[in-house]
Amino acid sequence: MFRFPARLVGAAVAFTLAAAANPGFAQQLELKLMAPAAPGGGWDQTARSMQQALVASGVARSVQVTNVPGAGGSVGIAQFVNGAKGDGNQMMVNGFVMVGALAMNKSPVTLEQVTPIARLTEEIQVIVVPANSPIKNAQDLAAAVKADIAKVTFAGGSAGGVDHVMAALFAGAVGADAKKINYIPFSGGGESLAAILGGKVTAGISGLSEYEGQIKSGKLRAIGVTSEKRIAGSDIPTFKEQGIDLVIANWRSVVAPPGITPEQRKTLSDAVEKMVKSDAWKEILKQKGWEDAYLSGDAFAEFLKKETARVTDVLKSVGLVKS
Amino acid sequence: MMDTFAALAHGMAVAVQPMNLLYALIGVFLGTAVGVLPGIGPALTVALLLPVTYKLDPGGSLIMFAGIYYGGMYGGSTTAILINTPGESASMATALEGNKMAKAGRGGPALATSAIGSFVAGTIATIGLAFLAPWLVDVAVRFGPEDYFALMCVAFVTVSATFGDSPVRGLTSLFIGLTLGLIGIDKLTGQARLAFGVPELLDGVEVTTLAVGLFAVGEALYVASRRHHTEEKLEPVRGSLWMTREDWKRSWKPWLRGTMFGFPIGALPAGGAEIPTFLSYSTEKRLTKHPEEFGKGAIEGVAGPEAANNASAAGTLVPLLTLGLPTSATAAMMLAGFQQYGLNPGPLLFAERPDLVWGLIASLFIANMMLLVLNLPLVGLWVRLLAIPQPWLYAGILVFATMGTIAAKPSVVELSMLAGFGVLGFLMRRFDFPIAPVVVGLILGPIAESQLRRALAISLGDPLTLLQSPISATLLGIALIALVAPFVLKGLGRFKANED
Numbered sequence: 002m003f004r005f006p007a008r009l010v011g012a013a014v015a016f017t018l019a020a021a022a023n024p025g026f027a028q029q030l031e032l033k034l035m036a037p038a039a040p041g042g043g044w045d046q047t048a049r050s051m052q053q054a055l056v057a058s059g060v061a062r063s064v065q066v067t068n069v070p071g072a073g074g075s076v077g078i079a080q081f082v083n084g085a086k087g088d089g090n091q092m093m094v095n096g097f098v099m100v101g102a103l104a105m106n107k108s109p110v111t112l113e114q115v116t117p118i119a120r121l122t123e124e125i126q127v128i129v130v131p132a133n134s135p136i137k138n139a140q141d142l143a144a145a146v147k148a149d150i151a152k153v154t155f156a157g158g159s160a161g162g163v164d165h166v167m168a169a170l171f172a173g174a175v176g177a178d179a180k181k182i183n184y185i186p187f188s189g190g191g192e193s194l195a196a197i198l199g200g201k202v203t204a205g206i207s208g209l210s211e212y213e214g215q216i217k218s219g220k221l222r223a224i225g226v227t228s229e230k231r232i233a234g235s236d237i238p239t240f241k242e243q244g245i246d247l248v249i250a251n252w253r254s255v256v257a258p259p260g261i262t263p264e265q266r267k268t269l270s271d272a273v274e275k276m277v278k279s280d281a282w283k284e285i286l287k288q289k290g291w292e293d294a295y296l297s298g299d300a301f302a303e304f305l306k307k308e309t310a311r312v313t314d315v316l317k318s319v320g321l322v323k324s
Numbered sequence: 325m326m327d328t329f330a331a332l333a334h335g336m337a338v339a340v341q342p343m344n345l346l347y348a349l350i351g352v353f354l355g356t357a358v359g360v361l362p363g364i365g366p367a368l369t370v371a372l373l374l375p376v377t378y379k380l381d382p383g384g385s386l387i388m389f390a391g392i393y394y395g396g397m398y399g400g401s402t403t404a405i406l407i408n409t410p411g412e413s414a415s416m417a418t419a420l421e422g423n424k425m426a427k428a429g430r431g432g433p434a435l436a437t438s439a440i441g442s443f444v445a446g447t448i449a450t451i452g453l454a455f456l457a458p459w460l461v462d463v464a465v466r467f468g469p470e471d472y473f474a475l476m477c478v479a480f481v482t483v484s485a486t487f488g489d490s491p492v493r494g495l496t497s498l499f500i501g502l503t504l505g506l507i508g509i510d511k512l513t514g515q516a517r518l519a520f521g522v523p524e525l526l527d528g529v530e531v532t533t534l535a536v537g538l539f540a541v542g543e544a545l546y547v548a549s550r551r552h553h554t555e556e557k558l559e560p561v562r563g564s565l566w567m568t569r570e571d572w573k574r575s576w577k578p579w580l581r582g583t584m585f586g587f588p589i590g591a592l593p594a595g596g597a598e599i600p601t602f603l604s605y606s607t608e609k610r611l612t613k614h615p616e617e618f619g620k621g622a623i624e625g626v627a628g629p630e631a632a633n634n635a636s637a638a639g640t641l642v643p644l645l646t647l648g649l650p651t652s653a654t655a656a657m658m659l660a661g662f663q664q665y666g667l668n669p670g671p672l673l674f675a676e677r678p679d680l681v682w683g684l685i686a687s688l689f690i691a692n693m694m695l696l697v698l699n700l701p702l703v704g705l706w707v708r709l710l711a712i713p714q715p716w717l718y719a720g721i722l723v724f725a726t727m728g729t730i731a732a733k734p735s736v737v738e739l740s741m742l743a744g745f746g747v748l749g750f751l752m753r754r755f756d757f758p759i760a761p762v763v764v765g766l767i768l769g770p771i772a773e774s775q776l777r778r779a780l781a782i783s784l785g786d787p788l789t790l791l792q793s794p795i796s797a798t799l800l801g802i803a804l805i806a807l808v809a810p811f812v813l814k815g816l817g818r819f820k821a822n823e824d
Contacts, residue, residue: 040371046660049374068368070733072509072526079523105514106526154782160514185781186512188774192594194649195465201782214648288665321514 030061030272033085034255035093037077039070047121047253048094050285051276058279060272073102073159079110085258089265092118096253100312101161104322112309116257116266117302119273122291123250124208125228126167127237129221131200139225139243142204143175150181156193157206160186163251164206166315167227174240174247179318197221208251209237210290252294252308254301270297332454335682339690344387347380348687351388352694355395359412360403366396370657382665383680387687389658390641394446394691396654397597397637398699401438401630406431406709407721409540409728413531413767414597414633417605419539420760421618421625428621431707432565437575437623438630439699440567444576445583445631446692449638452587453645454685461646464591469778470790472594474799476772479599481806482606483768488619488758497757500748501765504529511774512781524737531598533729534766537742538759540725542749544718549750551714565704575627578608582631590639593651594775597636598767604628638688645673645681 032055036048045068052064069077074095085091093115103111130136136145146153150172157164165186169179185202187193194212197205198220205212205221209232215221216237225240226232227249240247257269276282277295286293296304316322338344358369370389400415405422418438425434452460487494507518508528519525567575585600585607608624609615618625643649650656667677674681709717729742752759783789791797 040368040657042656045371049371068371070527072523075526076523076735106509106516106523108523151784160510160512183781183784185778186514187778188511188594194647195467195593196469196778196782198465199468201468 030055030268031090032061032064032272033088033091034064034066035077035081035085035091036066036068037070037074037081037093037095037099038068040068043251043253044074044094044096046289047096047255050282050289051094051121051255054276054279054282054285055272057281058276060275060279072106073162074099075102075106075108075110078103078112078115079108082110082114082259087260088258089261089268092255092257092269094253094255097163097251097308097312098159100309101163101166101316101321104313104316105161112256112305114259116259116261117305118255118257118266118269119277119297120252120254120294120301120304121273121277122286123252123294124210124291125226125232126163126249126251127207127209127212127216127223127226128167128171129197129205129207129212129216129223130203131197132220132222133200134203134222136204136224137222138238139240139245142171142224143245145203146172146175146177150177151183153183153204154202155182155184155204155206156187156196156202157184158186158193159188160184161316161321162186163249165319165321166312167206167247167249169315169319170249171240171245171247173315173318174245179315180320182319184319213290250292250294253291254305273297328455331678331682332686334679335684335686336689338383338679338683339387339686344384344683344687345690347384347388348391348691349694351391352395352398352691352698355392355397356399356402356695356698357395358392359396359399359401366392366654367652367657369396370654370661374657374661382662382667383683386658386661386680386684387691389661390684390688391691391694393637393654393658394634394688395695397634398439398442398695401442401633402435402699402706403724405434405438405626406706407540407717407724408543409721409725410532410535413535413763414601414636415630416535416539416598416760416763417601417629418626418633420605421622424619424621425623425626426621426707426710430621430623431710432703433567433571433623434621434626435703435706436567436700437571437627439696439703441575441579441582441627441631442634443692443696444579445586445633445635446638446695447689448580448583449587449590449635450685450688450692453638453641453688454682457642457646460588460591460642464588464593464595464643465647467592467594467795468793469775469782470793471795471799472592472775473772473779474790474793474796474803475589475599476768476775477803478799478806479602479764479768480772481803482603483761483764484606487761490756493757494761497752497759497761498765501762501767502769503765504534504762505766505769505773511770512777522737524733524735528770529741529766530733530738531763531767532732533738533742534745535763536725536729537745538749538752538762540721541742541746542753542759544722545746545750546753547714547718549754565707571623574612574614574623577611578604578624578628579631581607581611582628582633583635586632586635586637587639590636591642592639593643593649594771595636595639595651597633597640597652600632600636601629602764604632641688645684648673 034048034051036045038044048066052066055061055064069080081093136142155168165184168182168184172179172182193205196202209226212221216223223237225243226237227247228239229248231239354369355366358366369392400412401418404410404415404419405426408419408423410416410419422434507525509516509526516526582604585604589595589600605625608628609618612624614622640652640655643651644655650659729738749759779789
């Protein structure tokens with residue numbers, strides 16, 4: 002009878018010590034994280050990186066990643082909103098592309114239904130031309146677009162994605178009619194790169210990291226990036242520096258299901274915040290070349306609303322979404 | 325050239341380190357296992373292993389990934405041959421003749437020719453990767469939309485090889501496939517077509533779902549329906565279990581020709597593995613000395629496509645290593661693997677980390693060798709599968725097919741499609757329509773359409789762009805000749821006959 006409580010005390014002390022050393026331990030989070038895309042893409046990589054960082058930093062005990070591919074995330078979000086409602090242990094990765102995809106697919110489920118948690122990363126976008134192109138800078142391209150917009154062909158990713166929206170915004174920013182842009186969607190960077198290198202299109206649009214190798218090796222010329230300020234150590238000017246108001250980034254974020262309690266929301270937000278501040282996450286960002294774009298709480302909810310409105314407007318203006 | 329040899333020798337030294345050999349072995353084993361299961365492709369396997377390998381050294385885990393990739397290509401063909409269930413779409417052409425051979429008791433030689441053919445093709449293609457990569461990639465990026473469209477035209481002309489006896493029935497099948505190919509979001513305008521408001525249909529029909537439904541489920545239904553008519557007895561082995569001298573003689577040329585199709589097309593950013601397998605199949609059908617055997621189990625029809633399949637896997641690594649361009653889902657995962665170690669594949673990788681690149685290439689040789697050693701002894705074991713009583717075997721196939729489909733896309737819609745395609749496959753068998761053209765239509769249709777529209781959008785609607793590119797003009801010429809030549813030859817034959 003004497004030993005029993007003593008052992009319990011010992012165990013309790015050990016538990017407390019472990020919990021103190023490892024702040025996430027007490028919560029024992031077991032999360033499910035949905036990547037609404039096939040393995041290999043940006044969302045899948047984000048989800049798997051989160052899995053790695055959440056576990057490595059001790060925020061969660063286990064994280065299970067599921068892939069629900071389909072239609073720019075439309076299939077995944079429908080399943081998430083209906084299937085995970087009120088579940089405080091589930092989250093879904095999403096991003097810019099989903100905003101356009103939901104609008105174009107007339108999805109019955111919208112981003113207003115999910116509970117925003119945080120924006121995590123963003124990738125700066127770039128416009129490139131082949132090295133032997135007469136276009137030297139953003140103003141040259143602007144002049145070409147203004148002269149005859151149909152003749153300027155842009156190669157980029159899927160219709161309605163960030164590259165397409167950016168082409169329309171560029172045309173709008175230089176005072177041309179965005180409705181008339183000649184945008185040619187390719188599936189995947191490989192195909193569009195071939196079209197750009199082969200001089201088949203005027204310009205290419207993509208995430209900066211995708212074409213960085215070609216830019217450094219001199220096969221492609223970057224005529225502008227879409228960040229607010231020049232990237233540290235980079236010699237590529239921003240569009241803003243060149244007098245064109247074009248700021249856009251391919252952001253990725255994480256959201257929770259609808260119908261969770263404020264406490265559950267806080268638990269998830271805190272977990273994500275701890276993860277973002279962990280060394281494991283910083284290491285991953287460096288490896289993948291993702292910019293830290295952490296934005297949480299109401300600020301993120303506000304951002305999501307604004308971005309949805311902006312993207313929907315652009316897609317309407319280019320005729321991809323019928324109003 | 326000498327530099328390449330020296331670098332390769334150095335790479336060999338890296339690859340034969342015991343730990344790296346072990347990684348390669350684990351890789352090919354896992355790859356073969358997942359290749360056998362339809363649905364769980366190599367891409368998913370690499371994705372699952374990525375976090376696990378975080379702590380390993382970069383060389384070792386990349387070697388393992390390459391092993392999975394090659395192993396997956398091997399494993400897919402085993403089920404295609406034995407139970408008519410292609411593990412991935414690239415082994416569909418293999419199923420055409422391979423399964424017929426298995427049913428005729430020649431499953432052993434079919435598996436052997438596919439294993440050895442894969443080895444030969446993989447080895448030659450890896451040599452190609454080592455020596456031609458920088459040059460080949462320059463050619464590959466010159467391929468524009470109009471050139472891809474012309475390549476698709478060549479592929480379309482050769483589809484007729486899979487038609488069987490009646491061109492009308494063949495064309496009907498092809499058009500079913502082309503129609504299925506229209507389903508989903510239009511790539512150029514982002515608008516949904518034939519999706520009827522079902523979100524799962526927005527991405528189009530999955531090739532593996534269609535292939536598994538038509539081939540495996542359809543076959544099971546058909547066999548069940550015929551059970552009381554004829555008691556068909558499968559003999560697992562008739563004649564030799566191994567390849568005879570005749571088999572060797574008939575296999576080696578298709579192996580080489582398959583490699584010639586697979587490697588360069590695999591290196592194209594939008595080439596893929598399916599197209600070379602079909603080009604190889606139809607070429608073998610045209611060139612064979614035993615045309616009467618095609619459709620009944622001709623060994624050439626297994627040897628060629630299998631070689632093409634594996635050669636294209638090596639081809640995919642050309643743009644990945646030289647440009648950092650992933651052109652398949654597995655390659656995309658491998659790219660993620662590179663990035664995990666802070667490595668950026670591309671023009672600089674060869675210069676910055678030669679030990680890694682050449683170690684990887686050298687380990688591909690070793691992975692190939694291991695796959696051969698792993699697979700040949702298994703042939704005897706595999707063919708015994710066919711001795712299982714038919715009701716059990718086909719029930720097993722149904723379970724297998726369903727499981728694979730759910731693993732790839734866990735959705736009711738996908739499963740309903742599988743069942744629907746199964747019924748379609750049954751009806752087509754019952755009324756004697758060829759099945760392969762449906763799948764070919766689904767693969768080629770969407771590519772041909774979007775590439776043509778891209779080409780026209782770039783040329784501002786001028787169709788002459790198709791003839792202005794030399795690559796496109798040449799390919800269209802080949803397609804035209806392939807289309808017209810049989811008729812002309814037939815006409816000449818008749819002309820001569822009249823003269824007599």
